[in-house]
Amino acid sequence: KNEVEQSPQNLTAQEGEFITINCSYSVGISALHWLQQHPGGGIVSLFMLSSGKKKHGRLIATINIQEKHSSLHITASHPRDSAVYICAVAPFSFGNEKLTFGTGTRLTIIP
């Protein structure tokens, strides 16, 4: 069983829809990261959180430490949001923030 599981693996939606991507993990963590990867492109960090909720523009990330679960929401989705969204966790390990990644959720927004 992977330490980080994402769902769904693939998601296609119409422009304007509210999007939710889920991430579950099985280890104690110091932080959880949500990352965005465009085809052929590098990885961009969207959020890093260890508790509660963060919002940036149309993106919202939440985490429930007790349930070991996080969600990434996109409001008013747009075709430019089409990308692979990756959840990654930094397990408890002082001085070493190496990340363990999920396999990603491929999001396609249709105009």
Next chain:
Amino acid sequence: GAGVSQSPRYKVAKRGQDVALRCDPISGHVSLFWYQQALGQGPEFLTYFQNEAQLDKSGLPSDRFFAERPEGSVSTLKIQRTQQEDSAVYLCASSPPTSGSPDTQYFGPGTRLTVL
């Protein structure tokens, strides 16, 4: 530039060749990570440096893989006697001096290695 840079962006090697992949982290960033991303998969950890010290190399898949960061800035990932299963995108990430709290990692564009 202000971001993490990697070179080359693309590398094609014949099986058995040695390759060297370079990462230039953001200036002043203490931590540097190498990750390997196979096609259609999430990245996987290879190795981690804090300044010039290689603190964790548990993810290196074999002794053909070697990484160094001799002056605590630029890092090189070397793969000897490349095999087809080494074909992947190799990602480098850096993060600023630790404050005791987790830090955002800044990723480079990656080097896509294809071994024929």
